[in-house]
Amino acid sequence: MLYFGGFFGLLTFGLWLFCLVDVITSDEGDIRHLPKVTWLLVVLFFPLVGSIAWLVAGRPARAHTRPRAFERNTPAYPEYDRPGRFAAADPASDAEFLRRCRERAEEQRRKARGEG
Incomplete structure (x- = not known):
């Protein structure tokens, strides 16, 4: 039973850390429902509930997709893709x-x- 508690604590810590970094690195204009500072405080002071609330209600709808510049063989600027260039x-x-x-x-x- 002790192992289950430790595993749950580790899982909660990992979720909390992920959400904390996600709130910090998200753009202010993309965050939903509350200001960025409020989300940061909610996730910081209420690790489990705040993290779940962030994932459900606060995280940007298009949450951190990889920029096209990092995809293999894809130019960093979309104007390079236009036909006839x-x-x-x-x-x-x-x-x-x-x-x-x-x-x-x-x-x-x-x-x-x-x-x-």
């Missing part, structure tokens, strides 16, 4: 792309000045 395969293609951009910009400047 130019990505130079070699320095010559990059130089050609920049040359066309400069020509297009110069053409737009001429039109704006009324020269063409």
